[in-house]
Amino acid sequence: MADPRGFLKVTERQTAERRPVSIRVRDWQEVYEPRDSAVVRQQAGRCMDCGIAFCHQGCPLGNLIPEWNDLTWRDQGQSAIERLHATNNFPEFTGRLCPAPCESSCVLAINQPAVTIKEIEVSIIDKAFENNWVLPHAPERLTGKTVAVVGSGPAGLAAAQQLTRAGHTVAVFERDDRIGGLLRYGIPDFKMEKHHIDRRVAQMEAEGTRFRLGVNIGVDITWSDLRSRFDAVLVATGAPTPRDLKIAGRDLQGIHFAMHYLHQANQVVAGDDVANQLSAEGKHVVILGGGDTGADCLGTATRQGALSVTTLAIGNQPPSERRDDQPWPTFANLFEVASAHEEFGERQYLASTVEFVGTDDSVTGLKVAETEFKDGKRQAKPGTERIIKADLVLLALGFTGAEQNTLANQTSTEFDNQGNVARSPKWQTAEDGFFVAGDAGRGQSLIVWAIAEGRSAAAAIDEYLEGVTQLPSPVKPNEKSFDL
Numbered sequence: 299m300a301d302p303r304g305f306l307k308v309t310e311r312q313t314a315e316r317r318p319v320s321i322r323v324r325d326w327q328e329v330y331e332p333r334d335s336a337v338v339r340q341q342a343g344r345c346m347d348c349g350i351a352f353c354h355q356g357c358p359l360g361n362l363i364p365e366w367n368d369l370t371w372r373d374q375g376q377s378a379i380e381r382l383h384a385t386n387n388f389p390e391f392t393g394r395l396c397p398a399p400c401e402s403s404c405v406l407a408i409n410q411p412a413v414t415i416k417e418i419e420v421s422i423i424d425k426a427f428e429n430n431w432v433l434p435h436a437p438e439r440l441t442g443k444t445v446a447v448v449g450s451g452p453a454g455l456a457a458a459q460q461l462t463r464a465g466h467t468v469a470v471f472e473r474d475d476r477i478g479g480l481l482r483y484g485i486p487d488f489k490m491e492k493h494h495i496d497r498r499v500a501q502m503e504a505e506g507t508r509f510r511l512g513v514n515i516g517v518d519i520t521w522s523d524l525r526s527r528f529d530a531v532l533v534a535t536g537a538p539t540p541r542d543l544k545i546a547g548r549d550l551q552g553i554h555f556a557m558h559y560l561h562q563a564n565q566v567v568a569g570d571d572v573a574n575q576l577s578a579e580g581k582h583v584v585i586l587g588g589g590d591t592g593a594d595c596l597g598t599a600t601r602q603g604a605l606s607v608t609t610l611a612i613g614n615q616p617p618s619e620r621r622d623d624q625p626w627p628t629f630a631n632l633f634e635v636a637s638a639h640e641e642f643g644e645r646q647y648l649a650s651t652v653e654f655v656g657t658d659d660s661v662t663g664l665k666v667a668e669t670e671f672k673d674g675k676r677q678a679k680p681g682t683e684r685i686i687k688a689d690l691v692l693l694a695l696g697f698t699g700a701e702q703n704t705l706a707n708q709t710s711t712e713f714d715n716q717g718n719v720a721r722s723p724k725w726q727t728a729e730d731g732f733f734v735a736g737d738a739g740r741g742q743s744l745i746v747w748a749i750a751e752g753r754s755a756a757a758a759i760d761e762y763l764e765g766v767t768q769l770p771s772p773v774k775p776n777e778k779s780f781d782l
Contacts, residue, residue: 301343301344301371302346302347304340304343304344304345304346304371305344305345305346305406305410307343308340308341308343308344309410309411310411311341311410311411311412311413311414312337312340312341312414313341313414313417314330314331314332314333314334314417315330315331316329316330316331316637316640317329317330317331319640319641322488322637322641323600323601323641323642324601325601326486326487326488326567326601327487327488327491328394328487328488328489328490328491329488329489329637333417333420333421333424335421335425338370338414338417338418338421339370339371339373341413341414341417341418342367342368342370342371342413342414342418343371344406344413344414345363345364345367345368345371345406345413346405346406348364348405348406350405351363351364351405352403352404352405352627353400353401353403353404353405353413353415354400355403355627356399356400356401356402356403356404356627356629357399357400357403357746358744358746358747358750358772358773358777359385359386359392359746359749359750359753359772360385360772361382361385361386361400361419362381362382362384362385363400363415365381366378366379366381366382366418366419366422367413367415367418369381370418370421370422375422375425375426375429375431376426376429376431378422379422379423379425379426379431379432382419382422382423385770385772386749387455387456387459387460387749387752387753388452388455388456388498388749389419389420389422389423390420390423390424390427390494390498391452391481391490391494391745391749392416392419392745392746392749393416393417393419393420393421393423394420394489394490394494395481395485395489395490395745396416396744396745396746397590397629397744398415398416399629399744399746400415400416401413401414401415401416402626402627402628402629402630403626403627403629404627407626407627408626427497432497432501433501434501434502434504434505435463435505436463436504436505436506437462437463437464437465437505437506438465439465440465440466440467441464441465441466441763441764442467443465443466443467443529443530443763443764444466444467444468444469444527444528444529444530445458445461445466445467445468445469445528445529445530445531445532445759445763446468446469446471446524446525446527446528446530446531446532447461447468447469447470447471447531447532447534448471448515448524448531448532448533448534448535449470449471449472449479449533449534449535449536449736449738450470450471450472450474450477450478450479450482450509450534451478451479451480451481451534451536451736451737451748452479452481452736452745452748452749452752453534453536453735453736453737453738453748453749453751453752453755454470454479454532454534454735454736454752455470455477455498455502455752456748456749456752456753456756457532457534457735457752457753457755457756457759458470458502458507458752458756459502459505459507460752460753460756460757460760460769461756461759461760462502462505462506462507463505464756464760464767464768464769466759466760466763467506467508468506468507468508469507469508469509469510469528470507470508470509470510471510471513471515471524472509472510472511472512472513473512473513473514473515474511474512475511475512476492476511476568477495477499477509477511478492478495479536480536480557481495481745482495482564483557483560483561483564483565484557484560484561484564484591484594485560485564485594486560486563486564486567486594486597486598487564487567488597488601488637488638489594489597489637492564492568515704516703516704516705516708517704520704520708521704521705521708521709521729521732522708522709525709525729525731525732529731529763530731530732530733530759530762530763531731531732531733532732532733532734532735532755532756532759533700533705533711533719533727533732533733533734533735533738533739534734534735534736534738534752534755535700535701535738536700536736536737536738537697537698537699537700537717537718537737537738537740537741537742538557538697538700538701539697539698539699539700539701539717540555540556540557540693540695540696540697540698541693541695541696541697541698542555542693542695543586543651543693543695545651545652545653545654546652546653546654547653547654547655547656547661548654550654550656550659550660550661551656551659551660551661552656552660552661552688552689552690552691553654553661553691553693554576554690554691554692554693555692555693556585556587556591556592556594556595556692556693556694557591558576559576559595559598559692560591560594560595560598562575562576563575563577563598563602576690577602578598578599578602578603578604578607578690579602579603579604580603580604580605581604581605581689581690582604582605582606582608582687582688582689582690583595583599583604583606583607583608583688583689583690583691583692584607584608584609584610584664584686584688584690584691584692585599585607585608585609585610585691585692585694586610586651586691586692586693586694586695587609587610587611587693587694587695587696588609588610588611588613588645588647589694589696590636591694591696592609592692592694593609593636593638593639594638595692595694596609596638596639596641596642596643597636597637597638597641599642599643599690599692600638600641600642600643604642604690606643606644606687607642607643607644608643608644608645608646608686608688609643609644609645609646610646610649610651610664610666610686611645611646611647611648611649612648612649612650612669612676613647613648613669613676614647614648615633615645615647616631616632616633616634617632617633618632618633619632620632646666648668648669649666649667649668649669650666650667650668650669650676650677650678651664651665651666652664652665652666652667652678652683653665654691655685660689661688661689661690661691662687662688662689663685663686663687663688664685664686664688664691665683665684665685666683666684666685666686667679667680667682667683667684668682696742697737697741697742698716698717699713699716699717699718699741700713700717700718700719700737700738700739702717705719709727709728709729709732710728710729711727711728711729711732712727712728716741717741718738718739718740718741719734719738719739720739721733721734721739721775721776722775723774723775724758724761724762725739725754725755725758725759725775726758726762731762733755733758733759733762734755735748735751735752735754735755736748736751736752739751739775739776740775740776747773750772750773751773751775753769753770753771753772754770754771754772754773754774756769757769757770757771758771
């Protein structure tokens with residue numbers, strides 16, 4: 299444990315400051331100021347001798363949080379990153395993007411602000427990279443077995459790294475022109491700059507993982523041909539099918555899925571030329587969906603020079619304190635102010651979009667009504683309709699599952715009633731030698747679950763190929779935790 303009386307000495311929760319709004323909206327760099335190592339150590343000292351570390355239950359990876367908190371407090375950074383890497387392949391991703399269910403499970407959070415677990419985590423890995431403590435771990439021997447990983451998001455990358463280190467020859471196939479999946483093209487740079495992906499990919503290449511860019515499995519190579527070339531295949535393609543809103547006026551120009559908009563914006567920030575780029579510059583923007591993707595669209599539209607941005611959510615504004623039906627240590631649904639919300643725009647709740655309106659085939663606004671519960675479901679309240687001006691509408695309504703066409707047509711893979719790839723307790727699909735991990739099998743979820751599933755699927759594949767495995771398996775297929 300860290301300082302036995304640390305939580306009594308320091309009761310204030312302190313994280314890195316965000317850069318001034320007037321400055322950060324003019325660039326695409328991460329919004330946080332450099333972290334003060336002295337403050338991080340002090341905050342790590344708040345981790346208490348709680349006896350049962352419920353933060354372990356909150357984290358699907360089973361991160362050894364009290365251990366690396368203690369090592370951070372003692373200024374033993376190299377030991378801290380060793381303990382952190384023991385359970386998490388990519389703490390630089392989770393430390394920036396995970397909503398931190400571990401903090402909701404922190405015992406200190408019963409009557410004080412939780413330990414800044416996520417802040418300490420990202421500080422450990424950033425310090426490790428600065429000091430060249432993150433080195434390749436090439437396998438001692440090769441097994442002669444080959445594995446194809448389809449998809450280079452967090453689940454695919456985690457599985458690939460585990461399998462490469464186990465001695466298998468691993469090729470990661472990505473249909474985009476860069477590695478990372480939604481980490482690359484779904485997350486704006488102001489949340490995570492892409493050099494974090496690049497340096498981790500460089501480590502994996504040095505370990506022996508091979509990357510094949512611009513290859514669309516199912517189109518450029520059939521799934522059956524891929525299986526014939528490799529001893530095992532991992533499907534880690536995510537759940538990219540967006541949820542649509544099929545109401546009157548949906549065919550008007552100017553209504554787009556959020557991920558299409560973010561993909562193009564990230565390409566431009568990376569230096570690419572995108573013909574006819576979808577931009578919010580000089581437009582009145584309405585975002586449907588109040589989650590993280592909606593906030594990413596808001597921050598992007600702000601930096602592109604939108605005239606106004608309105609975010610609509612169909613439900614109530616979440617409370618600032620835990621509700622009775624979401625007690626500690628569950629991951630409570632609380633009202634949060636993301637960095638993008640500080641910068642610009644308006645948020646409206648209990649708003650149901652009734653119709654898209656427009657002229658000359660282009661959207662000019664949304665007809666919106668207040669919502670009410672009636673007959674057991676939320677629906678528009680008659681007589682409350684109004685028009686919100688909009689030149690650009692972004693649908694950030696979540697995702698409905700994996701892409702099914704090629705997998706269903708070219709293999710015997712089955713899907714569950716939620717559109718996810720069906721899998722056995724051994725992470726296998728109905729097609730022999732095929733495995734699935736991450737959002738493709740779980741549905742839209744958290745980055746920490748994707749990495750945990752990638753690690754667990756890697757263990758299952760290793761056992762399938764070798765008969766036994768020593769790789770860790772932190773979760774089971776479709777397992778739930780306090781966060782879901």
